[in-house]
Amino acid sequence: MLLGIDLGGTNIKAGICDARGRVLASDSIPTEAHRGPADTLRRMAELGRRLAGRRRIGACGVGVPGPLDLARTRIYVAPNLEGWKDVRVPAVLRRLLGVPVVMENDANCAAVGESRAWPPCDGFALYTLGTGVGGGIVLNGELWVGASGAAGELGHMTVDPHGPRCGCGRCGCLEAFASATAVARAAGRPAHEAFRSRDPKSRAAVARAAWALGAGIANLIHVFHPDLVVLAGGMARAGRAILDPVRAEVRRRVFAVQLAKIRIELSRLGDDAGWTGAALWAARKHRPH
Amino acid sequence: MLLGIDLGGTNIKAGICDARGRVLASDSIPTEAHRGPADTLRRMAELGRRLAGRRRIGACGVGVPGPLDLARTRIYVAPNLEGWKDVRVPAVLRRLLGVPVVMENDANCAAVGESRAWPPCDGFALYTLGTGVGGGIVLNGELWVGASGAAGELGHMTVDPHGPRCGCGRCGCLEAFASATAVARAAGRPAHEAFRSRDPKSRAAVARAAWALGAGIANLIHVFHPDLVVLAGGMARAGRAILDPVRAEVRRRVFAVQLAKIRIELSRLGDDAGWTGAALWAARKHRPH
Numbered sequence: 001m002l003l004g005i006d007l008g009g010t011n012i013k014a015g016i017c018d019a020r021g022r023v024l025a026s027d028s029i030p031t032e033a034h035r036g037p038a039d040t041l042r043r044m045a046e047l048g049r050r051l052a053g054r055r056r057i058g059a060c061g062v063g064v065p066g067p068l069d070l071a072r073t074r075i076y077v078a079p080n081l082e083g084w085k086d087v088r089v090p091a092v093l094r095r096l097l098g099v100p101v102v103m104e105n106d107a108n109c110a111a112v113g114e115s116r117a118w119p120p121c122d123g124f125a126l127y128t129l130g131t132g133v134g135g136g137i138v139l140n141g142e143l144w145v146g147a148s149g150a151a152g153e154l155g156h157m158t159v160d161p162h163g164p165r166c167g168c169g170r171c172g173c174l175e176a177f178a179s180a181t182a183v184a185r186a187a188g189r190p191a192h193e194a195f196r197s198r199d200p201k202s203r204a205a206v207a208r209a210a211w212a213l214g215a216g217i218a219n220l221i222h223v224f225h226p227d228l229v230v231l232a233g234g235m236a237r238a239g240r241a242i243l244d245p246v247r248a249e250v251r252r253r254v255f256a257v258q259l260a261k262i263r264i265e266l267s268r269l270g271d272d273a274g275w276t277g278a279a280l281w282a283a284r285k286h287r288p289h
Numbered sequence: 290m291l292l293g294i295d296l297g298g299t300n301i302k303a304g305i306c307d308a309r310g311r312v313l314a315s316d317s318i319p320t321e322a323h324r325g326p327a328d329t330l331r332r333m334a335e336l337g338r339r340l341a342g343r344r345r346i347g348a349c350g351v352g353v354p355g356p357l358d359l360a361r362t363r364i365y366v367a368p369n370l371e372g373w374k375d376v377r378v379p380a381v382l383r384r385l386l387g388v389p390v391v392m393e394n395d396a397n398c399a400a401v402g403e404s405r406a407w408p409p410c411d412g413f414a415l416y417t418l419g420t421g422v423g424g425g426i427v428l429n430g431e432l433w434v435g436a437s438g439a440a441g442e443l444g445h446m447t448v449d450p451h452g453p454r455c456g457c458g459r460c461g462c463l464e465a466f467a468s469a470t471a472v473a474r475a476a477g478r479p480a481h482e483a484f485r486s487r488d489p490k491s492r493a494a495v496a497r498a499a500w501a502l503g504a505g506i507a508n509l510i511h512v513f514h515p516d517l518v519v520l521a522g523g524m525a526r527a528g529r530a531i532l533d534p535v536r537a538e539v540r541r542r543v544f545a546v547q548l549a550k551i552r553i554e555l556s557r558l559g560d561d562a563g564w565t566g567a568a569l570w571a572a573r574k575h576r577p578h
Contacts (some may be wrong), residue, residue: 067546123435137513139428146412146514148550153511158504158542161449170542215447222442223512224426225435253447253459257356261437 003048003060003099004113004279006106006271007089009033009080009131012040013275014047016055019283021116021276025051033081040081041089045096060101061282063109063274064089070149072103079167080131102282104143106274108152111136112143113277114230117268123226126273127154127213129235129242132167133175137226143281155179159215177212180235195238209235210242214249221254221262232267239266292337292349292388293402293568295395295560296378298322298369298420301329302564303336305344308572310405310565314340322370329370330378334385349390350571351378352398352563359438361392368456369420391571393432395563397441400425401432401573402566403519406557412515415562416443416502418524418531421456422464426515432570444468448504466501469524484527498524499531503538510543510551521556528555 006013008031015026029047033040066078075087090101111126115138128134135154137144145151155175156168163172176182180191186205187194194202217229235242247264267273294303297320304315318336322329355367364376379390400415404427417423424443426433434440444464445457452461465471469480475494476483483491506518524531536553556562
């Protein structure tokens with residue numbers, strides 16, 4: 001049995017699954033990051049123990065926001081976890097839980113989780129469309145973190161160098177067009193409302209986000225052509241309202257031979273992708289083959 | 290012993306190497322594509338036989354321009370090989386040479402060849418800067434062709450959607466900024482002269498090409514962060530005049546954690562990358578492990 005934990009800025013989701021990702025139990029609690037890392041980590045461990053009950057846990061995976069060190073021993077700093085700096089999440093959890101703990105970027109965990117919910121393929125990419133735009137890449141069944149551990153930053157691909165400034169300081173990142181924050185700012189109302197609204201500002205904001213996502217995905221196809229691209233996160237709940245214009249934009253931007261072999265779909269796992277992916281990735285890292 | 294052949298629009302380069310890519314013999318002849326595929330293929334086989342001499346050839350790899358079918362049995366159409374359409378290159382060469390023949394895109398072959406000239410790494414990307422901009426990606430020592438067989442089209446990443454029209458019909462592809470053709474057009478003189486010239490038009494053309502290459506490489510780093518990116522092809526002969534401004538642009542566009550782990554270098558093999566890569570890839574495909 002595996003324990004997976006998804007540490008978000010607002011909530012902590014956790015659950016128990018087996019080695020194939022089948023969910024046996026899951027729950028969530030508020031993060032309350034302002035109470036400090038020690039308090040939050042203690043409550044994460046408590047949640048994990050409660051969910052495990054009498055089951056024996058072989059490994060724990062934890063998905064966390066923000067940049068990690070290459071060895072995945074600490075969070076340097078997390079914009080959504082106020083006051084967290086240089087926190088050794090796996091070491092603390094290992095002590096509290098008494099099991100091996102593997103930490104990974106939250107969007108990477110979601111990519112691992114989501115990829116297992118689809119038929120196996122060589123190349124898989126996930127876009128998490130939330131407050132920011134995250135990403136994860138799974139190649140030949142393995143999470144791809146690249147030379148720095150920071151590959152899969154799909155939200156920071158420049159799609160238009162003349163575009164709006166991104167939180168990262170550069171101009172025209174995909175995130176600056178297609179995050180819920182960017183859509184809400186352009187629409188003048190929350191992103192989930194913008195997708196339903198018929199007012200011109202909302203429609204323009206949604207069209208711009210879909211254009212940027214289509215451009216980013218097309219670039220991804222030119223570079224490494226995954227078999228499957230999945231859209232996840234809060235914005236993916238807009239369903240066909242986001243999926244259809246994104247597909248149309250990709251169609252305009254890739255070669256016919258590429259178009260014949262690309263699937264773009266909505267997340268199957270939703271909120272469960274992150275913690276199940278963390279759990280499965282922990283099993284993979286703990287028992288390398 | 291392996292035979293490698295690089296079929297270009299102007300010349301055919303070929304050579305004999307061993308399983309580690311050591312060159313034993315090499316030569317080149319004019320392509321004369323206008324004489325038709327049958328004539329050119331016959332002369333390719335003659336060249337191969339002459340280079341092989343009494344050596345026993347285990348496999349032949351051939352790098353060709355233009356889009357290939359997924360099974361690599363034919364060239365659909367090649368813009369630089371006038372009148373070539375639906376040509377079954379490997380079948381014809383196999384008959385003429387009596388050895389297994391593996392065909393692959395020329396830039397992909399160059400990526401395989403070039404990657405073997407550097408210390409092994411997980412992620413490797415090659416840009417071929419010539420008449421067009423080609424690319425190839427090697428992951429964990431294996432050529433990555435993606436779901437369609439057409440991954441690694443690094444020249445068709447959009448770096449500026451408001452940019453000039455590319456030969457592919459879309460706007461702002463890297464190729465539309467950074468090919469020798471694009472540099473020559475913007476500079477009003479051949480690309481190799483533009484790199485040496487101090488006239489403002491030439492300097493602007495070179496700066497624009499370097500900007501676009503830097504933007505494309507930065508996007509590649511955000512997506513899959515290779516350990517090593519190599520610039521090859523005619524334009525790479527400009528040396529530091531292209532390498533330095535490209536490195537500077539990448540520095541401006543990626544995260545510090547990524548920058549610490551990226552190398553951008555000039556080709557070590559030059560013109561030998563294509564045919565040696567074809568030969569090595571043939572050995573790999575012919576004897577899969």
